[in-house]
Amino acid sequence: MNQPSPSITPEQALDLAQNAVSEKQLSESAFENLKRWVTEPQYASYQPALLQLIEDKAFDDLDTFFWEVIPFGTGGRRGLMSELGSATINERTIAESAHGLAAYYKKFSGQETGKAAIAHDSRINSSKFARIAASVLAAHGLTVYFFKTSRSTPELSFAVRQLGCDVGAMITASHNPPSDNGFKAYWSTGGQVLPPHDQGIIDEVYQATEIPVVDFDTAVEQGTIQLIDEDVAGEYRKCVAEHSHSSARELKGLFTPLHGVGETSVFQVLQHVGFKGIERFEPQCEQNGNFPNVPDQLPNPERDEVYQPAIEQASQTGAEIILASDPDADRLGVCVKNDAGEFVHLTGNQVGALLADYVLRKQKENGSLTPEHYVVETIVTTPLIAAITRSAGARIINNLLVGFKYIAETMDAEGPDKFVFGTEESLGYLAGTYCRDKDAAIGALWACELAAELKSEGKTLLNHLDELYVEHGFHLEGQVSKTCKGSQGNEQIRQLMKAFRSTPPQKMGQLTFTLVRDYADLEIRSLPENTTAETFSKPKGNVLMFEARAEGSPLTVQLGVRPSGTEPKIKFYYFAQAEVSEAGQLAETKASALATIEEFKQSLMDWIDQTLQTS
DSSP states (O other), rough: OOOOSSOHHHHHHHHHHHHHHHHHHHHHHHHHHHHHHHHSSSGGGGGGHHHHHHTTTTTTHHHHSSSOOOOOTTTTTTEEBOOOOOBBSSSHHHHHHHHHHHHHHHHHHSSOOOOEEEEEEESSHHHHHHHHHHHHHHTTTTTEEEEEEOOOOHHHHHHHHHOOOOOOEEEEETTTTTTEEEOOOOOSSSOOTTTTTHHHHHHHHHHHOOOOOOOOHHHHHHHEEESSSHHHHHHHHHHHHHOOOOOOOOOOOEOOTTSSSHHIIIHHHHHTOOTTTTTEEEGTOOTTOOOOOOOGGOOOSGGGGGGGHHHHHHHHHHHEEEEEEEEEBBBBBEEEEOOOEEEEOHHHHHHHHHHHHHHHHHHHHHHOTTEEEOEEEEESOHHHHHHHHHHHHHHHEEEEOSSSHHHHHHHHHHHHHGGEEEEETEEEEEOSSSSSSOOOHHHHHHHHHHHHHHHHHTTOOOHHHHHHHHHHHHEEEEEEEEEEOHHHHHHHHHHHHHHHSSSSOEETTTEEEEEEEEETTTTTEEETTEEEEEEEOOSSSSEEEEEEEEETTTOOOEEEEESSSSSEEEEEEEEEEEOOGGGHHHHHHHHHHHHHHHHHHHHHHHHHHHHHHHO
8 A cells, every 4th residue: 555654653643543532533442443553563564544544533434444353243254345444354354364264273273284275256356365365374384275266155165175174265245245355264064163263263363463474376386375276166066966856957047147256156057957048147247346237236136126137138038037146156046937927036035945845845756855854944034944844744943043154053963964955044055065055056956947847837936936825824024124334333233132122112013012032132021011931042142033913814923133244234034924725815815914014114114213313
C-alpha cells in the first residue's frame, strides 16, 4: 500500500481514538483492536495508514475495520475485504488464519509436521489469499497440496480426505457480494472445524505476532507445496457420479455457475453421466469475482432475481429446468416449469424434501434401506423431510444447529456407512462418504435424475411435490432477515435476541404463540407467561424456536430466530403445516396458508422495527 506520512505519533493517535469512543464515534471493541494495530510491532507496516486515518478522524471507517476480530462462524471467517483491520479480510487476517490453523493443529496433535490441502474460488483476491495461506502453512512445516486452478468447496473437502491431510483451507465467501472474501478451515475428517478446535484456532490467531512465511515459488520447487489439479478433481467427479440412481437422461435445461467455479464440478459431473440436454448459460459462465451479469451482483441462488437472465433464455429454448450454483459451488438452486409453462423457483426445503424422497425410494426399491439408515437435517430445515424419512422406515436426525459442519460431525458419529442424505434449508445437500461438506454437484445429479424420471411419466418436480404434500401434509417454509452491519448492527442483533428471549411477542397476525424452545438456555418456556415448562440437554446455541397456532385454522406454525454466522444479519425462519385429507383440498390449503403467512411476515417486521425504535 502507498505509505502516507501522518503528522501524529501513536500516543497522540490513541488519545484521539479514545476521545472518539467517549463521543460515541468509535466503539470500545474497535478501540481495543485498533490499539493493538497501532502499537504492536507485527502490524508495523500498517501503522502509517492507521495513523493517517485517525488523524483524518475517519472513525466510521475505523469502526468498520476494527469492531471485532472476525470469529469462526457457521461458514468460517468471512467479511468485507480491506487493506487493514481485524474485522476485515486482508493479507494479515488471512495469514493469521493460516497461522492459527497450523499452530493449533501442532499444539493439539503434538506433531511438528503434517499435511494440508488448500483451494480457492474465483473471487477477487482468492488466488492471492490462497498463496499466502499456503506459504504460512508450509513455513510451519506442513506439506501443502495446492489446487492450481479455482475449485469448489466440496472438492477441497474431498482433497483433505483423499490425500490424508490433517487440515485444510478454502478461500471463499460463498454467496456474499463482490466486496467480501473469507477463510474456511477444515479438519482431518474433511469437515469444517468444530468446537473446541474453532476457538483454539482463534486463540492462536489473537496471540499471533510475527508469522512465519516462505516464498511460494521456492516452496513449490522444494516440494513443500505440491501442486494438484485434475488428478484430484477427476477422482472427485467419479465419486459423485457413482451416486447415480437412475438411467433417465432425457431432460432439457440450463446450468449457471453465477460467475463462480460450478462448471468445474456441477456441469462436468452432469456431462460425465450423460445429461447432454443440460447446457451452460454462457453470460454467467466466466469466472469473475465482480459477478457482472448477476442481478445486483449478488450471486446467491436463494434469490429469485439471480434466475431472471437464464429464465429469459430458457423460455426461448424450451428448457425445462434451470440449475444455479453459488460461487464456490457448494449450494444448488433449482427452477422448474409449472403447468402454465412459467418458471418457479424451488426453495432449499422443497428441493431437500424431493431429494430425500428420491434417494429413500431408490434404496427401498433395491432393498438396501434398513431401519438403521438415517437422514440428517438442521433445526431450521423443513419437517417434511422428517415425515418422509419416517414413512420410508429410516431414522431422522433433525436436532442440529445451523451449519453443515454439524451434519458432517453427525455422519462420523453415527457411522457414514448408514448415512443416506444430509440437507439444510439454505440449498445444501450431501450424500455418500467422499466429502464432508455440502455439494451442489450431488444435488444437481439427483435433481436432474428425478426430473427426467418424472418427465417420462408426464410429471414435473412441482407435481411430485404436491403428491408429497397430500401424503405427508402441506408444508410452507421461508425466511426473512434484517441486515445489521458493523458494531451498531451487532448491538441491534443483540437487542432483538434479548427482546425475543425476555419479552417475546404474544401474537402476530392470526398467530398466537404458545411456547418457545430456547437453545441457549436449553429450556422450553410456555407462552404468554414465558415460564419454564421443561428443559433439554442439546444442542446448545443462540437459537429460538417459537410454536404458534392460527385462530380457527388447522395450521400450525413455527418461527426460528437466530443471528447469522456468516453475514451481518438476524434471520427469521417460518414453518407452516396443515393436513391435507385429499388432493382436491390442496389448492385451498395452500391459499389459506399463504395468506396467513403473508400477514404474519408483515406483523413480524413491524414488531422488529418497533422493538429497535424503543430499545
